[in-house]
């Protein structure tokens with residue numbers, strides 16, 4: 001594997017300077033690597049800078065220190081090599097499911113038969129074929145989030161960025177969505193960077209979990225739930241029952257409570 005492949009973040013920092021107020025150091029000296037085809041999870045207490053880091057990778061926020069690159073190219077702004085899915089459902093209400101999924105492809109002018117193939121493929125991947133001609137307001141929250149995922153994946157991003165994508169869903173739908181996502185990214189070999197503050201979600205989805213500390217946000221620990229290779233794919237119960245899962249869960253809870261006790265201190 002080429003050393004520059006995947007996402008590389010080196011010494012990234014972000015200090016917000018709003019007129020008249022003291023500068024706020026949101027992130028400091030964050031270095032991490034996410035190899036192609038892996039799912040990375042940014043986990044940490046509220047306000048530790050997870051969303052800021054994700055937005056920096058998306059090119060929506062400029063780092064005030066350090067550098068980021070994707071597959072050897074520096075990140076200098078938003079680009080089609082990265083696709084973003086937000087917590088709120090970002091479908092166009094006036095377009096059907098199929099038109100929503102096709103939208104991104106339309107504006108990039110892909111060849112039409114290839115485009116239709118990609119649209120149908122991803123509609124099926126997120127299991128929306130029965131409602132492909134419905135409008136977003138006719139769908140449940142989970143379905144609408146699946147539209148957003150299909151639309152983003154149909155553009156074949158090198159890196160899929162997700163900011164608490166299932167945070168607004170009820171637990172049952174959330175589990176289904178996590179399973180669905182994992183199935184798709186394994187099949188498509190998508191590289192994913194996902195923000196979560198849910199330990200179970202992080203350990204279930206992540207090949208690697210980046211735990212951030214707060215005030216300022218730093219990378220405190222890199223956790224690799226490698227024990228998952230001993231658990232049948234998708235068997236959540238076996239996963240939650242695994243002694244190593246319980247150990248990591250406890251360990252992360254401890255990190256969270258340590259961070260919680262330092263919250264509110266000045267940055």
Ligand SMILES: Nc1ncnc2c1ncn2[C@@H]1O[C@H](COP(=O)(O)OP(=O)(O)OP(=O)(O)O)[C@@H](O)[C@H]1O
Nearest residue numbers: 016018024026045046047048049050051052053197
């Ligand atoms: N545009 C901004 N201007 C000033 N400060 C900001 C801005 N955006 C974020 N911050 C600050 O940076 C820090 C990190 O915020 P961020 O939203 O990245 O954290 P988070 O870990 O994603 O939080 P949560 O889990 O609550 O969503 C916070 O202290 C926040 O107040």
